[in-house]
Amino acid sequence: MTAVLxxxxxxxxxxxxxxxxxxxxxTRQRLVVIGNGMAGARVVEEVLERGGGEQFAITVFGxxxxxxxxxxxxxxxxAGEEHEDDIVLNSHDWxxxxxxxxxxxxxxxxxxxxxxVVHAADGTTTPYDQLVIATGSRSFIxxxxxxxxxxxxxxDGEQLLPGVFGFRTIDDTRAMLAAAAEHxxxxxxxxxxxxxxxxxxxxxxxxxxxxxxxxxxxxxQQLDPDGGAILKQSVEALGIVVHLATRxxxxxxxxxxxxxxxxxxxxxxxxxLVIAAGIRPVTEVALMSxxxxxxxxxxxxxxxxxxxDVYAVGECAQHRGELYGLVxxxxxxxxxxxxxxxxxxPAAEYHGSRTATKLKVAGVxxxxxxxxxxxxxxxxxxxxxxxxxxxxxxxxxxxxKLIGATLLGDTRKVAYLTQAFDRGTPLPEQRIKLLVDLSDxxxxxxxxxxxxxxQVCNCNGVTKGAICDAVAGGCGSVGAVMDRTRAGxxxxxxxxxxxxxxxxxxxxDVVEDPTAGWYVPGIPLAKPELMAAIREQGLLxxxxxxxxxxxxxxxxxxxxxxxxxxxxxxxxxxxxxENDATFINxxxxxxxxxxxxxxxxxxxxxxxxxxxxxxxxxxxxxxxxVPMVKITGGQRIDLLGVRKEDLPAVWDDLGMPSGYAYGKSxxxxxxxxxxxxxRFGLGDSxxxxxxxxxxxxxxxxxxxxxxxxVGCPRNCAEAYVKDVGVVAVGNGRWxxxxxxxxxxxxxxxxxxxxxxxxxxVMELAGRFMQYYRENAxxxxxxxxxxxxxxxxxxxxxxxxDSEGICAQLDENMQQSIDAYTDPWxxxxxxxxxxGQFRPALPLVELPLxxxx
Amino acid sequence: xxxxxxxxxxLFGTRPVPAGTPxxxxxxxxxxxxxxxxxxVDGVQIAVFRLRDGSLHATQAACPHAGGPLADGQTDARVxxxxxxxxxxxxxxxxxxxxxxxxxxxPVHAADGDLVVTV
Numbered sequence: 027m028t029a030v031l032x033x034x035x036x037x038x039x040x041x042x043x044x045x046x047x048x049x050x051x052x053t054r055q056r057l058v059v060i061g062n063g064m065a066g067a068r069v070v071e072e073v074l075e076r077g078g079g080e081q082f083a084i085t086v087f088g089x090x091x092x093x094x095x096x097x098x099x100x101x102x103x104x105a106g107e108e109h110e111d112d113i114v115l116n117s118h119d120w121x122x123x124x125x126x127x128x129x130x131x132x133x134x135x136x137x138x139x140x141x142x143v144v145h146a147a148d149g150t151t152t153p154y155d156q157l158v159i160a161t162g163s164r165s166f167i168x169x170x171x172x173x174x175x176x177x178x179x180x181x182d183g184e185q186l187l188p189g190v191f192g193f194r195t196i197d198d199t200r201a202m203l204a205a206a207a208e209h210x211x212x213x214x215x216x217x218x219x220x221x222x223x224x225x226x227x228x229x230x231x232x233x234x235x236x237x238x239x240x241x242x243x244x245x246x247q248q249l250d251p252d253g254g255a256i257l258k259q260s261v262e263a264l265g266i267v268v269h270l271a272t273r274x275x276x277x278x279x280x281x282x283x284x285x286x287x288x289x290x291x292x293x294x295x296x297x298x299l300v301i302a303a304g305i306r307p308v309t310e311v312a313l314m315s316x317x318x319x320x321x322x323x324x325x326x327x328x329x330x331x332x333x334x335d336v337y338a339v340g341e342c343a344q345h346r347g348e349l350y351g352l353v354x355x356x357x358x359x360x361x362x363x364x365x366x367x368x369x370x371x372p373a374a375e376y377h378g379s380r381t382a383t384k385l386k387v388a389g390v391x392x393x394x395x396x397x398x399x400x401x402x403x404x405x406x407x408x409x410x411x412x413x414x415x416x417x418x419x420x421x422x423x424x425x426x427k428l429i430g431a432t433l434l435g436d437t438r439k440v441a442y443l444t445q446a447f448d449r450g451t452p453l454p455e456q457r458i459k460l461l462v463d464l465s466d467x468x469x470x471x472x473x474x475x476x477x478x479x480x481q482v483c484n485c486n487g488v489t490k491g492a493i494c495d496a497v498a499g500g501c502g503s504v505g506a507v508m509d510r511t512r513a514g515x516x517x518x519x520x521x522x523x524x525x526x527x528x529x530x531x532x533x534x535d536v537v538e539d540p541t542a543g544w545y546v547p548g549i550p551l552a553k554p555e556l557m558a559a560i561r562e563q564g565l566l567x568x569x570x571x572x573x574x575x576x577x578x579x580x581x582x583x584x585x586x587x588x589x590x591x592x593x594x595x596x597x598x599x600x601x602x603x604e605n606d607a608t609f610i611n612x613x614x615x616x617x618x619x620x621x622x623x624x625x626x627x628x629x630x631x632x633x634x635x636x637x638x639x640x641x642x643x644x645x646x647x648x649x650x651x652v653p654m655v656k657i658t659g660g661q662r663i664d665l666l667g668v669r670k671e672d673l674p675a676v677w678d679d680l681g682m683p684s685g686y687a688y689g690k691s692x693x694x695x696x697x698x699x700x701x702x703x704x705r706f707g708l709g710d711s712x713x714x715x716x717x718x719x720x721x722x723x724x725x726x727x728x729x730x731x732x733x734x735x736v737g738c739p740r741n742c743a744e745a746y747v748k749d750v751g752v753v754a755v756g757n758g759r760w761x762x763x764x765x766x767x768x769x770x771x772x773x774x775x776x777x778x779x780x781x782x783x784x785x786x787v788m789e790l791a792g793r794f795m796q797y798y799r800e801n802a803x804x805x806x807x808x809x810x811x812x813x814x815x816x817x818x819x820x821x822x823x824x825x826x827d828s829e830g831i832c833a834q835l836d837e838n839m840q841q842s843i844d845a846y847t848d849p850w851x852x853x854x855x856x857x858x859x860x861g862q863f864r865p866a867l868p869l870v871e872l873p874l875x876x877x878x
Numbered sequence: 879x880x881x882x883x884x885x886x887x888x889l890f891g892t893r894p895v896p897a898g899t900p901x902x903x904x905x906x907x908x909x910x911x912x913x914x915x916x917x918x919v920d921g922v923q924i925a926v927f928r929l930r931d932g933s934l935h936a937t938q939a940a941c942p943h944a945g946g947p948l949a950d951g952q953t954d955a956r957v958x959x960x961x962x963x964x965x966x967x968x969x970x971x972x973x974x975x976x977x978x979x980x981x982x983x984x985p986v987h988a989a990d991g992d993l994v995v996t997v
Contacts, residue, residue: 515964584966606912610950610961620944861909866916867945
């Protein structure tokens with residue numbers, strides 16, 4: 027009964043000589059941790075993981091005699107689903123093996139922060155250099171008459187009446203298990219998470235259970251009243267009686283629990299009384315030591331108390347006014363503290379946690395994150411309530427971002443919502459899609475319902491089944507699945523769906539890709555840090571970037587193209603070109619075709635050409651037996667199937683600059699005939715298109731940029747679905763749209779601004795494109811970038827200059843414009859590297875494309 | 879028959895690679911650092927790569943996946959990436975790291991500035 031959990035086998039003992047006892051030369055700092063719960067032990071683990079065992083002689087005080095165990099699992103132990111041995115996290119052996127002195131079963135009285143000494147209840151004193159307080163919390167015992175054994179007026183510290191239990195420790199749990207075997211009727215005080223779990227567990231042992239809850243609805247910390255009402259139905263359906271909005275005022279004794287009296291005078295028979303009415307931080311040690319305590323021990327962003335050598339973490343700590351009772355924030359705190367203590371990251375800070383939790387309460391699935399109801403007039407609040415099914419779902423949206431969600435009875439959307447909540451990913455326009463998978467003709471079915479053989483990635487022909495197999499085969503992250511199956515590696519439009527399938531297949535157990543935040547896979551830096559490093563270290567070439575910033579100086583083939591683009595943007599003409607660091611399209615300035623030939627698209631600004639140009643193009647096409655001549659979607663003429671070795675001669679004969687139909691760059695500006703010819707035209711769209719193309723030709727960017735200008739809202743040149751689209755609306759005014767798409771995705775652009783002159787269009791378009799160039803992820807088109815950043819933010823930055831960067835954006839764009847050279851003219855005259863235009867398949871008769 | 883099929887069936891796929899004869903295919907400086915160039919050796923087209931660290935590699939010239947021109951691919955110390963569909967192949971053994979059939983790799987070295995490929 028009183029076995030020590032995670033204890034050592036009897037007879038085993040370790041003679042532990044602290045080094046200073048042995049030879050007096052232990053130069054390590056003394057780290058003392060008060061509290062051996064999930065927070066305290068985690069701090070020790072994290073410190074050891076960072077090599078802290080060599081820096082620190084560590085001593086841990088634990089009030090309980092046990093090793094460290096998983097408190098979250100206690101309700102499972104109570105329910106008989108887990109054996110208590112299975113919830114041990116760190117046994118006594120673990121401490122011994124890691125050279126950590128565990129003072130289990132020793133309560134700490136107070137700390138003398140001046141002498142830097144810990145005074146324990148057993149009379150010992152322990153000096154420290156750094157001290158961590160992780161005393162956690164204890165059950166809150168609400169006042170009620172007759173709760174304690176002994177005379178009236180007995181105070182805290184007195185014995186609870188036999189049959190009364192808190193629910194906090196393994197000893198509480200053992201005592202309840204023993205009592206449950208002998209008793210029939212239990213009252214649980216508290217209808218929160220812990221109370222309901224206790225109630226359900228005791229019911230499982232055959233007891234009749236009633237829950238008394240002071241709030242007006244169950245789980246009022248997490249659920250709104252309607253959700254609480256539905257949970258109550260589900261709990262009652264299990265046979266548990268629920269009393270709401272009332273308190274237990276008296277315990278009927280006197281020798282042991284015989285029943286309780288409620289505030290309204292009703293008496294309820296019971297031979298067990300479980301108190302799960304919330305927790306309170308344990309702050310006595312801190313108070314006795316003169317540290318600042320409000321609700322919890324007050325700490326700053328470095329988890330430091332008002333004494334510089336004393337820290338607090340976990341449920342006892344109060345950070346920015348918040349107390350945390352979930353494990354995820356506690357572990358975040360432990361990581362930050364370990365970074366600080368060991369000096370791994372002296373600037374580490376904890377900024378609070380966005381808490382999300384998914385659990386099963388009394389057999390009902392519940393997931394909550396963030397707030398559970400709207401807080402401002404402008405917050406969007408969507409609720410779907412199905413009391414009959416026991417389902418209640420709600421989301422709170424602020425400024426296009428998910429700030430809270432509550433799912434009761436149906437948590438299928440939890441993975442998706444957690445993503446949106448954690449990462450602020452774009453939300454569907456139809457908010458209802460946050461909660462339900464609608465089959466509205468788009469055949470957008472929830473991933474759970476997708477048939478196994480349905481194709482998820484159409485580019486690479488990858489089915490849902492193949493993705494699930496990859497997950498089952500050990501791929502733990504979305505990136506790993508994409509590498510294995512190639513799903514999402516084509517046009518990329520299915521990436522979201524791939525991610526959903528992976529999350530579904532892994533049941534939410536997905537590792538966040540460490541590379542996900544990096545700009546390129548070969549260099550462990552996000553874009554802003556990468557750009558800063560390149561600037562600071564003056565890295566002008568891709569090989570210099572690898573040498574300076576890649577782990578081990580290792581080149582990475584898949585990172586080269588993005589780095590070349592980035593360097594060109596940062597340095598303009600100063601960038602040192604390395605042909606091998608470019609994609610083949612950029613090496614030979616044409617778009618590679620399936621047979622290894624190339625397409626040649628001469629520049630034709632605004633889609634406007636001349637008879638002379640057309641004659642020239644016709645002559646060239648005949649001379650080089652070009653197998654196909656085609657009008658492109660961007661209003662250009664494409665000569666397809668040109669052999670690599672013919673490229674310089676073709677360019678030379680054409681005598682026209684490159685139309686940039688191959689790069690991750692500014693591509694084309696489509697125009698309509700505007701006011702010059704069209705009887706509906708409101709503005710000279712043709713000239714503005716030509717001007718835009720003249721100014722921004724060839725500008726490289728994270729992904730291609732396709733533009734259009736139309737002379738009226740009839741939109742003949744499709745400006746509403748362009749990366750930047752300009753629409754004449756009369757009276758000399760122009761609307762500028764951004765983030766539109768009509769490719770793998772179709773999206774109408776967002777109206778950025780309406781301006782008065784073509785010059786203003788040019789300035790705003792340039793500013794937007796530069797902002798995109800500097801901030802978008804590699805291959806992230808504007809139709810993903812704009813919703814990710816948020817239109818309001820983009821407006822603020824570009825129109826109100828909220829970040830004070832507009833002048834810099836304009837200047838940076840001008841640098842790129844000044845660096846423009848026509849690649850055909852340049853490499854046509856003198857190859858950039860030897861054999862630049864040599865055939866790569868010398869034995870294959872090209873082109874293989876059939877001549878029409 | 880597509881390039882891929884003919885190569886896989888005839889030139890490289892099923893024919894066992896013989897012990898091999900060394901052939902001088904050109905000069906080292908014909909392959910710029912970091913790039914690849916194609917050569918014909920004994921009726922076989924071969925892509926030769928010179929990495930920035932100076933090391934030399936040679937593979938079959940056409941990608942086994944869809945016949946793409948591997949000499950136009952991008953490289954690093956570990957892999958070669960085909961320009962058409964970004965299938966990647968390890969230098970060490972020609973195996974694909976992205977689920978395609980392997981490429982044949984050939985021994986290649988420099989001798990007095992000559993590129994020597996053993997086919």
